Amino acid sequence: MSETAEFDHPSDPKSLAGSPGAGGSRGPFLVVGLGNPGPDYFWTPHNAGFMAIDRIAGQEGVVVLNRRSRALTASCRIAGRKVILAKPETYMNLSGVAVAALIREFDVDPARDLLVIYDELDLALGTFKIRERGSPAGHNGARSVTGALGTQEWLRLRIGVGRELPPEAISAGAGRPGQDYLLSPLRKTELAILDEVLDKVASATRRIIQDGPGPAMNEFNRKDRE
Secondary structure, three states: OOOOOOOOOOOOOOHHHHOOOOOOOOOOEEEEEOOOOOHHHOOOHHHHHHHHHHHHHHHHOOOOOEEEOOEEEEEEEEOOEEEEEEEEOOOHHHHHHHHHHHHHHHOOOOOOOEEEEEEEEEEEOOOEEEEOOOOOOOOHHHHHHHHHHOOOOOEEEEEEEEOOOOHHHHHOOOOOOOHHHHOOOOOHHHHHHHHHHHHHHHHHHHHHHHHOHHHHHHHHHHHHHO
16 A cells, blocks of 8 residues: 555644643643554654654553554553553554544643654654754655644654765765655664664653653753764
């Protein structure tokens, strides 16, 4: 099956920005990892978000298998908060459909209690960055989430999957890897680097849930520059 699939888009994305969580008690914290479903995509760079969700779930002793709102989900408690971990089954290009459905079902306030994790070609493999807002920068899953929420102001953690080119390739005018690279399995050496990063991503996610994005960015974005 191709990366795209036929699903309806949310009819009123602007309604997601203000209504959830506004009527009383605070809903759960929603952590969504972006990727493509199916074994063909398991170990590809584009599925770094799925790998992050599975790493967090494993550390919390849960398995992401419950089908809710066009996604596989699991629930756990982190820092005293109920947390929903989710992997959309809509394929990358329609990730926002699942994010919107999850926000509605679990009454999540996307301005305060949403974190989206996905791969980023513009960051080197072995790094990651937390940002509170920004453009999709060519990432189709991020573009879909922005469209569903009706705003670019949503918290995201971008996992670097960029591959450094050898000097001879750069001098020959080679550009950065593209879609073929993103949808091809990573090498064993690359998976080993990503494996270490996933533990840090899990720690950063817990810090975000416990203390908010500011302290998490101060700690983990700073470390990434050292």
